[in-house]
Amino acid sequence: xxxxxxxxxxxxxxxxxxxxxxxxxxxxxxxxxxxxxxxxxxxxxxxxxxxxxxxxxxxxxxxxxxxxxxxxxxxxxxxxxxxxxxxxxxxxxxxxxxxxxxxxxxxxxxxxxxxxxxxxxxxxxxxxxxxxxxxxxxxxxxxxxxxxxxxxxxxxxxxxxxxxxxxxxxxxxxxxxxxxxxxxxxxxxxxxxxxxxxxxxxxxxxxxxxx
Numbered sequence: 001x002x003x004x005x006x007x008x009x010x011x012x013x014x015x016x017x018x019x020x021x022x023x024x025x026x027x028x029x030x031x032x033x034x035x036x037x038x039x040x041x042x043x044x045x046x047x048x049x050x051x052x053x054x055x056x057x058x059x060x061x062x063x064x065x066x067x068x069x070x071x072x073x074x075x076x077x078x079x080x081x082x083x084x085x086x087x088x089x090x091x092x093x094x095x096x097x098x099x100x101x102x103x104x105x106x107x108x109x110x111x112x113x114x115x116x117x118x119x120x121x122x123x124x125x126x127x128x129x130x131x132x133x134x135x136x137x138x139x140x141x142x143x144x145x146x147x148x149x150x151x152x153x154x155x156x157x158x159x160x161x162x163x164x165x166x167x168x169x170x171x172x173x174x175x176x177x178x179x180x181x182x183x184x185x186x187x188x189x190x191x192x193x194x195x196x197x198x199x200x201x202x203x204x205x206x207x208x209x210x211x
Contacts (some may be wrong), residue, residue: 060083064083089106119201137158139155
């Protein structure tokens with residue numbers, strides 16, 4: 001027998017899987033993302049110059065250490081799974097888009113020098129928080145400067161997680177990073193303008209009409 005009512009069973013916002021979906025801001029393993037966001041925030045807040053950094057300790061949970069503690073990646077793809085590279089690249093380049101994972105970018109001397117100063121360690125407190133909530137992929141960066149300062153930043157949930165969602169401005173920025181080269185800036189801008197009003201459209205084809 002057919003049971004079409006199954007299609008709408010529990011069809012409400014309380015059980016909507018989209019509300020627990022996560023988006024990735026960076027083109028690398030998500031186990032690095034909270035550390036990457038720490039590095040991004042510290043870079044902006046303190047105008048960090050990598051040559052003045054003497055040491056970085058990345059405190060995190062055991063699964064992250066097991067997955068991304070790789071100070072010497074052996075393949076181009078391996079750099080996406082190296083916590084040392086991703087943190088160093090964020091501090092040097094200011095982003096972790098695909099352009100940061102080219103052979104030229106990954107072999108840059110300033111990045112390699114900074115990678116050697118980065119250590120990943122399992123932190124008991126962050127491991128306990130991960131065990132209590134498997135969505136809490138926390139990292140705490142401690143950055144020691146050559147003037148003696150120790151700068152600290154902790155992020156509980158990766159940026160883009162449903163517990164730490166993107167701002168609309170960042171949504172637009174990420175979309176343009178991916179779409180401008182394919183659609184062109186003008187068409188991408190028009191899609192950005194239309195998308196927030198998606199629920200007002202009578203026909204989904206209107207989203208792309210004239211593009």
